[in-house]
Every structure is written in C-alpha cells, then in structure tokens.
Amino acid sequence: MVSIHMTADLSQWATDDDILIRWLVNPDFGGSWSGVLVPMGPEHWGPESEEWVFHMQYATDDADAMQEEKVLGRMRASLGLPQDFDFTVHRISQWVMEGVISDKFRAGRVFFVGDAAHRHPPTGGLGLTSAIHDVYNLTWKLQAVLSGRPATDCWTPTRPSVNPSTRTTSTTRSRTR
Numbered sequence: 001m002v003s004i005h006m007t008a009d010l011s012q013w014a015t016d017d018d019i020l021i022r023w024l025v026n027p028d029f030g031g032s033w034s035g036v037l038v039p040m041g042p043e044h045w046g047p048e049s050e051e052w053v054f055h056m057q058y059a060t061d062d063a064d065a066m067q068e069e070k071v072l073g074r075m076r077a078s079l080g081l082p083q084d085f086d087f088t089v090h091r092i093s094q095w096v097m098e099g100v101i102s103d104k105f106r107a108g109r110v111f112f113v114g115d116a117a118h119r120h121p122p123t124g125g126l127g128l129t130s131a132i133h134d135v136y137n138l139t140w141k142l143q144a145v146l147s148g149r150p151a152t153d154c155w156t157p158t159r160p161s162v163n164p165s166t167r168t169t170s171t172t173r174s175r176t177r
C-alpha cells in the first residue's frame with residue numbers, strides 16, 4: 001500500500017458532506033482498491049477538509065510504489081485531478097497490509113502490545129482500538145502484581161483483543177471491499 005498525506009483543496013471533487021471515506025473502484029487503477037480518500041481535518045472534516053490521505057494498493061514487489069512521481073501521477077489520474085493541481089505533500093508512506101499475531105507477548109520484563117503484538121488491515125478500525133485494549137488490560141494486571149497479588153502468566157494470546165477472530169474479521173473485510 002502507498003499512502004499520501006497532503007494539504008489540498010479537494011472541495012470541488014469531494015462534494016458530498018455526508019461521506020467520510022471515499023472508496024474508488026476503477027479497473028484501470030487496481031480494481032476495488034483503486035484508491036481510498038480520507039479527510040484528515042484538522043479544522044473541517046467534510047469537503048472543506050484542509051488535509052487528506054489517499055491510499056492506493058500496490059503489489060509488494062511493484063517498484064513504482066517507491067517512485068514519488070509515479071505515485072503522485074497515479075493519484076492525479078485516479079482522482080481526475082488536472083496536471084497543474086496545486087497541493088502540498090507532507091509524506092508518502094509505503095506499508096504492507098497484513099493479518100499477523102506474534103507467537104509471544106512477553107520477553108522477560110518486556111510486554112508486547114499494539115502493532116508490535118498483532119497487526120490487522122485497517123478495514124474495521126480494530127488496530128488502534130485493540131492496542132488501547134491491550135494497554136488497559138496490561139496495566140490492571142501490572143497493578144495487581146505490584147500490589148502484592150501473585151504473578152500469574154495471564155498476558156497470553158488468548159486475550160480478547162488478540163483473539164484470532166479480530167485478525168480474521170479485519171482481513172475478510174479488506175478482501176470483500
């Protein structure tokens with residue numbers, strides 16, 4: 001995947017106030033993952049959003065994903081923006097969508113939480129939410145041990161936030177878009 005974070009006035013292209021995430025489907029630009037346009041605010045969240053992120057799917061071995069001009073050219077073409085469209089790119093990031101769970105969640109005094117312990121596709125919004133769940137879960141257990149309760153090894157893969165169904169749900173949602 002390639003994500004472009006930019007400041008741009010897209011109000012004449014993204015005209016509908018009620019839509020948050022715009023999902024483009026175009027066989028010329030990667031089918032069901034042609035592009036996903038998300039407003040980033042910070043002052044407005046509709047068509048007047050000052051910042052945007054545009055996500056595009058690339059194969060992991062596609063060298064074009066690393067070439068800024070090609071990436072920006074594909075974004076312009078997918079959104080139908082003119083060649084001289086004025087925008088400021090803050091960052092272009094390449095990342096891999098995956099559904100993985102660590103086979104361990106602790107190494108001595110180090111505990112693994114969030115993306116270090118489990119990564120899912122963003123479809124469904126379970127990544128950060130389950131990371132917060134991890135930390136909530138870990139802190140009450142640490143507090144219990146620090147207050148003298150016996151230390152049981154309860155920081156295990158069977159916790160709800162790293163239940164394999166979370167990964168399966170996110171992965172299935174990403175495939176069925």
Ligand SMILES: Cc1cc2nc3c(=O)[nH]c(=O)nc-3n(C[C@H](O)[C@H](O)[C@H](O)COP(=O)(O)OP(=O)(O)OC[C@H]3O[C@@H](n4cnc5c(N)ncnc54)[C@H](O)[C@@H]3O)c2cc1C
Binds near residue numbers: 116
């Ligand atoms: C496009 C996209 C959309 C998403 N949408 C959602 C959503 O809608 N809802 C949701 O719940 N989740 C969403 N997620 C997932 C969410 O962003 C992650 O699950 C979450 O950020 C994980 O938090 P984390 O703190 O575990 O890891 P990170 O946010 O990755 O934080 C790790 C931090 O550690 C820093 N770091 C790395 N190595 C070192 C080092 N050696 N020394 C010091 N610092 C280091 C990194 O720079 C980073 O700041 C989305 C993810 C993506 C990619």
